[in-house]
Amino acid sequence: MENKETEPPHPALPRVGRLQPTLVLATLSAAFGSAFQYGYNIAVVNTPHKVLKSFYNETYFERQGTFMDEKAMLLLWSCTVSMFPLGGLLGSLVVGLLVDKCGRKGTLLINNIFAIVPAILMGVSQVAKAFELIIFSRVVLGICAGISYSALPMYLGELAPKNLRGTLGTMTEVFVITGVFLAQIFSLQAILGNPTGWPVLFAITGIPALLQLLTLPFFPESPRYTLIQKRDEDTARQALRALRGQADVEDEMEEMRLEAWAEKAEGRLSVLNLFTFRPLRWQLVSIIVLMAGQQLSGVNAINYYADMIYASAGVDAAHSQYVTVGAGVVNIVMTVISAGIVELLGRRCLLLTGYGICGLACLGLTLALLFQSTVPELSYLGIICVFAYIAGHSIGPSPVPSVVRTEIFLQSSRPAAFVVDGAVHWLTNFIVGFVFPSIQELIGPYSFIIFAGICLLTAVYIHVVIPETKGKTFVEINQIFAKRNGVAIPEIKEEITESGPPVLSAPAKETAF
Numbered sequence: 001m002e003n004k005e006t007e008p009p010h011p012a013l014p015r016v017g018r019l020q021p022t023l024v025l026a027t028l029s030a031a032f033g034s035a036f037q038y039g040y041n042i043a044v045v046n047t048p049h050k051v052l053k054s055f056y057n058e059t060y061f062e063r064q065g066t067f068m069d070e071k072a073m074l075l076l077w078s079c080t081v082s083m084f085p086l087g088g089l090l091g092s093l094v095v096g097l098l099v100d101k102c103g104r105k106g107t108l109l110i111n112n113i114f115a116i117v118p119a120i121l122m123g124v125s126q127v128a129k130a131f132e133l134i135i136f137s138r139v140v141l142g143i144c145a146g147i148s149y150s151a152l153p154m155y156l157g158e159l160a161p162k163n164l165r166g167t168l169g170t171m172t173e174v175f176v177i178t179g180v181f182l183a184q185i186f187s188l189q190a191i192l193g194n195p196t197g198w199p200v201l202f203a204i205t206g207i208p209a210l211l212q213l214l215t216l217p218f219f220p221e222s223p224r225y226t227l228i229q230k231r232d233e234d235t236a237r238q239a240l241r242a243l244r245g246q247a248d249v250e251d252e253m254e255e256m257r258l259e260a261w262a263e264k265a266e267g268r269l270s271v272l273n274l275f276t277f278r279p280l281r282w283q284l285v286s287i288i289v290l291m292a293g294q295q296l297s298g299v300n301a302i303n304y305y306a307d308m309i310y311a312s313a314g315v316d317a318a319h320s321q322y323v324t325v326g327a328g329v330v331n332i333v334m335t336v337i338s339a340g341i342v343e344l345l346g347r348r349c350l351l352l353t354g355y356g357i358c359g360l361a362c363l364g365l366t367l368a369l370l371f372q373s374t375v376p377e378l379s380y381l382g383i384i385c386v387f388a389y390i391a392g393h394s395i396g397p398s399p400v401p402s403v404v405r406t407e408i409f410l411q412s413s414r415p416a417a418f419v420v421d422g423a424v425h426w427l428t429n430f431i432v433g434f435v436f437p438s439i440q441e442l443i444g445p446y447s448f449i450i451f452a453g454i455c456l457l458t459a460v461y462i463h464v465v466i467p468e469t470k471g472k473t474f475v476e477i478n479q480i481f482a483k484r485n486g487v488a489i490p491e492i493k494e495e496i497t498e499s500g501p502p503v504l505s506a507p508a509k510e511t512a513f
Helices: 002-006 021-043 049-064 070-101 104-111 113-128 132-159 162-169 171-186 198-203 206-218 223-229 233-244 250-264 271-276 278-304 306-312 317-345 347-371 378-395 400-407 414-465 474-485 493-499
Strands: none
Touching: 021 070, 021 104, 021 132, 021 171, 021 206, 021 233, 049 070, 049 198, 070 104, 070 132, 070 414, 104 113, 104 132, 104 206, 113 132, 113 198, 113 206, 132 162, 132 171, 132 223, 132 400, 132 414, 162 171, 162 317, 162 400, 171 317, 223 233, 223 250, 233 250, 250 474, 271 278, 271 414, 278 347, 278 378, 278 400, 278 414, 278 474, 306 317, 317 347, 317 378, 317 400, 347 378, 347 400, 347 414, 400 414
């Protein structure tokens, strides 16, 4: 006992995590097979939309002997686009149950079913002459994206050492953007965005899922899940040794025991409990603001309707697909830069900088669209503003929330928090996709002033409420929020010393969604 009391809960030995091969390969397997699906399927329908509408019309003509009218085509196409975020919402609602019952890695593996099956269905839809298969598959792919967009950051955040948590956390967005970029390349008319190539274009989405099924089983489950929820110290220790590339991982094991003790009293929180649990009040509000701000700041309005914006800015329709690819290059470069500097500059700095750039770009785009008819040169300013917006969003608002939402919750509340987080993400995604065209028709260029205002409000909230989480353990971050929530967290050191590792006690009470 005396020896234990002389040792602090967090050992004084330096613990600087490095990118070991197992950690790198596990990240690549998990992210490429999961986040890629989200990005690829957001963008894959944008460029070849005329080819797909032609397929819809031809199929309808073969069945009915007449072509669809414009309103019916618009409704059918709106369903094709909007079914993806609707499926994402459904996926986000079940992810909490899946990650608790099947584990983080297990959930990602099961989720591949929701990518491979629709890939096959869309691949045969032209031969089957059934556009309904495309619409149904978009829902299923949305479920896949909804699950992976929550389960993947949870898995990566729990694999990473604290000094690399930001870098690995941003890998979710890096691979989302990679998916968007490859979809933009493959959907060019000269490659697969043509009447003969589009079934292959849609079927490609099954390849990353298949690769993940073949590779991810060889990598460890989240050590935190294994130790805190499964109470299997030996397996957790083996997983940490493989991920860290060293035999001595007791300092990190002790940190996880501290987290287990800190959350021991609250049990396994359900979504409903989360809304009434005072010690997590500001964390819950923060993820809602971060995810709503990410979508309502206009990113998907620009992604979904980029060609329309370029046309308004004076870009020839034949060249707009190449401008879109150029924007994709900016997107992926800035997201990779963000991953490289998030541990250097911190989360708050990137978020505030990103929202500032986005807000200014929205104001500039409004001015360009308003006055380009009288000053033609302003059409170039419009394109610059779109690229600036994409750069700003890629540096902070897009990648960083994936890091913060993992960091501000402990193990017991993280699954329920990710259900709320995912639901807000997909609901706001769905709302923007449906509402933006109507707003643009009603108030024209002034619609981007609304997005500028949302950028400002989100930045103010981040500045006032969200602390810097760089380099802190989950327990330390929880203690910072405890002060804002007006609750006291008792000292952990003495309890750990006298009662032993909490993970060996009875399992915490679980509550269903």
